[in-house]
Amino acid sequence: MVAPIAIFAFNRPNLLRRTLMALARNPLASASPLTIFCDGPRNEQDEPSTQAVRELARTAEGFLSVDVVERPTNMGCASSVIDGLTQMFSLHERLIVIEDDILTSPHTLRFLNDGLVRYAESENIFNISAWSPPHVARAVPAGYPYDVYAIPRFNCWGWASWRDRFIGIDWSVGDYGTFKRSPYLRMLFNAGGEDLSAMLDAQMQGKINSWAIRADYARFKKHMLGINPLHSYTLNIGMGSGTHTTTKTAYWDSDISLALEVASFPKVIGVDEAIRKVYHDSYYGEKRSLPQRIFHRLSHLLRQCTLLA
Template sequence: MPDFGLRTAVVLIIFNRPDTTARVFAEIAKAKPPRLLVIGDGPRGDRQGEMEQVAKAREIVQRVDWLCTVQTNFSDVNLGCKKRVSSGIDWVFSQVDEAIILEDDCLPEPSFFRFCEEMLERYRADLRVGMISGDNFQTDPIPGADSYYFSKYCHIWGWASWKDRWVESYDVGMAQWPRVRDTGQLADMLGGSGPARYWGKIFSRVHRGEVDTWDYQWVFANWLQGRLSVMPTVNLVSNIGFRPDATHTNSLTELADLPTMPMAFPLQHPVGLLRNTRADRVSAKRCFQPLWRRIYGRVKGWPRILSQKIKHVLA
C-alpha cells in the first residue's frame, strides 16, 4: 500500500512484556502514524523482576524514528487492567477525536490500519456504529463480496472508535446494569433468555467488582445504545499473548495466534447497515459459551492447541 499514508492516531497499551511489545511496535512503525499515544500500567510490588520488564517495555516505545508526536500516560503504581485501561482510554479521548487501539499482544496485519481509518471516516457520523474491529473469528468465509459485516459483538483485539461513542456511553462501574437486569431488558437486546443468562452473570460479576477488566463495560455500553460493530471479512489481527505470563489470556485456545490475511482495497461496502446474525452465531459459539461448552470445544480443537503448545516451547 505505497499510496496510503496513515493520518489517524494510534494507541498502544503496554505493561510487562517487552518481547510482544516490540513485535506490535514494529508493525506500528511500518504504518508511521502521525501521533502515538502509549498507555502503561505500573509494576506489581509482589512480582519479582516485573519492574525491569515494565521499564524494558516502556523503552521500546521511545524508538520512534519517523515524524510522530509521542504522548505517554504511564502509571507509577499498578492500577490493574480495569482502572488502567479505562482511565487510559479516557485520557486518549481527551486528546483525540478518534483512534486506532492496540494492546501489546495484538499483532496487526499491515492493512489493518488503512481498514480502520477508512471505516472511522465512513461511519464517523453514523451513531448506529460503535466501533471497528480488526478481528474475524469465523470458521468459514463470509458469503458475498463485501469487505466487512456488522455484528453486535465488540471484539477488541485491535479496534478503533470515536471520542463521542466512548465519552457519552462508557461507564466503568456499569451504573445502569441493575436497572437493565431488573427490567429484563437484556433478553430484548440479545434476542433470547439463553444469551441473557450468560451475559447477565458476567455483567453482574463486573458490576460487583469481581472481575478486573474494562472490556465487558464497553460491550454493555454499546448494547445499551443499540450500536453495532464493523467486523472485517478477513482476520487482520493475531493475538500472540496466550501464555502463562499474560494477565487474562494465560491459557491457549483455538483463538490464539490466528493467521491474518491482507484486506483488499478498494473496500466493498455492504448494502445497508444490518447485523449478520449468521456470523454472530459463529462468534457466540467460539467466544461466548458456558464453561462446559468451551471445554468441549477445546477438546474438539486439541490438535490445533497441541500445535500451539509445541510452537511456544520451540520459540
C-alpha cells in the same frame, strides 16, 4: 486525517516489541501520532519487566511522533485503559487502540482509518474492529457482497472509534441492578454471544476487572453495532499471558495474511442473521452442553418472535 494511535502496555516487553515492529510496517504509521501508556509495577518482581517496557516504548520508531505516558504506580489493566481512553478522546475526535499483544497486518491502519471515515456519521455504529473470529469467514453466506459485517458486540483486539461514542460512558454501570433482574435485557445483550451477560456479572461481582465488557454494555445501551472484517487484520499473540487471556489456545487465531489491502465498506449496514448466528455460536466452541443448546434455541426463537412483533 489519519487517526492517532494509543497502545496500552504493562510488563511484556517481548510482546510489545513485536507489536511495535508490526505496526510500524503499516504505510500509514509514519503519518500516525502514537501514545504508549505504560502501567506501573505491582511489586518488586514486576520492576525489571515494566522498566524494560518503558525503555522500549521510548525508542519506538516509524511513527509521526511518539509520546510515552509512564504511570507512577500500578493502575491495573482496566483503570489504565479507561483513564487513557478518557485522556485521548478529550484531545481527539477519533482514535485507534492497540494493546501490547496485538500483531497487526500491514493493512490494519488503512482498514481502521477507512472505517472511521465511512461510519463517522452512522448513528448505529459504535466501533470498527480489526479482528474477527476465524470461524465467521468460513461460514459467510454465498453471495455476501462486502468485506465487513455488523455484529452486536464490541471486539477489543485492535479497534477504532469516535469521541462521541465513548465520552459519557458510565464505567460504574449504575443501572446494573435493573439489567441483572431482567431476562429480556440479558437475552438482548447476549445476541453477540451468551458469554456477554455472564462477563458483566463477573465484572460487577469483582471476579474480573474488564474495561471491555463495560464498553460493550455501553454499546448495547446505545443500540449500536460493531463493524468486523471478514478476514482479520490482527492476531492476539498474548494468549496465556494476559490479564484476561490466561489460557493458551489457538482457537481464536486468524491468518492475517488474508487481510485485504483495501476493504469494501457499505455505507449502510445491518446485521446479517446467518453471520450473527455463526459468530454467536463461535463463543461456545465445543463446550456447549445440552441444556445450553436448548436454552440457546429457545432464546433464538424468542428473539425472532420479538423482531417479528
